[in-house]
Amino acid sequence: MNAYVTIKALTRVFDVSKPWLNRILERRGKALLTAVSNVDFQIEERTTYALVGESGSGKSTIGRMLVGLLDPSEGDVQVDGVNLATEADAAKVAKVRSHIQMIFQDPYASLNPRWRVRDIIAEPVASKGGETEGLAERLLEQVGLHPSDAGKFPHEFSGGQRQRICIARALASEPRLIVCDEPTSALDVSVQAQVLNLMSDLKEELGLTYLLITHDLTVVRHMADRIGVLYLGRLVEEADPQSLFDAPKHPYTQMLLDAAPRMDGFGREVPPPQGEIPDPIDPPSGCAFHPRCPIAEDICRQERPEMKALGKGRVACHLAR
Incomplete structure (x- = not known):
């Protein structure tokens, strides 16, 4: 397989400073929030690459940089051989971006309530002057809804049905890559x-x-x-699902697995691990996870671990063997 997406040293920094006059009066400098820090990974064609982590870890920021809603502060976003961060040929960038779509978290907020479903689905194609006759009806049928639903408004559908409409809209422009940002978190478990x-x-x-x-x-x-x-904008482990679930190499990955809802021998729910992600404006020195890590040593507090190959994956941990 070929790498369809290549992310190299991707970094995104947000300026969250107070207004200039406030900083002068309070004698404060600029406040910079590093949402994504030096992230590298590849996505093979026709595969699913999952980014996991707690809220505030930088997952959605990476997705938005990939689809072009945010520009990287540093690093490369390469899709189908085109570096979207540095490519000067606008036509080449536009062609690649036309094959990228996004499905958002909230199906209630991502559909225009004043438009009929037919117009919502056809809009990506209509905006480019493409043929839209019967398009919505075909795509609705493809995602498990009835073609007659094209004449309805979003408020006439359940959450799961709305997310199917969002998927149909994403498919309208015949994409090759779809970024799915928490596509089922707003839905009931039975619908997920x-x-x-x-x-x-x-x-x-x-x-x-x-x-x-x-x-x-x-x-x-x-x-x-x-x-x-x-974790805190940094990629700390990468592996295939079996390796990750059977033998996690990073303490944070183990913590995520331990935090999954489960019961003890008496049928009581086991409490999740304690602690929160540190302030991204003032991250810890060395390994960002060391304040919460049960096995942290001095080197973890002093040096940021580099990503290294281990087993069938990669891990950024000084103590991983």
Whole structure:
């Protein structure tokens, strides 16, 4: 397989400073928040790469840089051989971006309530002057809805049905890569499986490539071909699902697995691990995870670990063997 997406040294810094006059009066400097820090990974064509981590780990920021909603502060975003961060040929960039779509987290907020479903689905094609006759009806049928639903408004559908409409809209421009940002987190558990099964079927049927952004490890176990674990904007481990779940190499990955809901021998729910992600404006020295790590040593507090190959994956941990 070929790498369809290559992310190299990707970094995104946000300026979250107070206004200039406030900083002068309070004698404060600029406040910079590093949301993504020096991230590297590849997505093979026709596979699903999952990014997992707690809220605030930088998952959605990476997805938005990949689709072009945010520009990288540093690093490269290469899709189908074109570096979207540095390519000067606008036509070449536009062609690649036309094959990238995004499915957002909230199906209630991502559909225009004043438009009929027919117009919502056809809009990506209509904006480029393409043929839209019967397009919405065909795509609705493809995602498991009835063609007659094209004449309805979004408020007439349930959450799961709305997410299917979002998927149909993403498919309208015949994409090769779809960034899925928490696509099922706003849905009931019973509906989540239906949407995920639909996404899997469409991937096989249409040869799609997915970047799946989620905090739900049960989702990635069954959907992903490769998993990257993010912590405070840094990629700390990458492996295939079996290796990651059976033998996690990074303490943070182990913590995420331990945090999954489970019961003890008496049927009581086991409490999740304690602690929170540190302030990204003032991150810890060395390994960002060391304040919460149960096995941290002096080197962890002093030096940032580099990503290294280990077993069938990669890990950024001084103590990983």
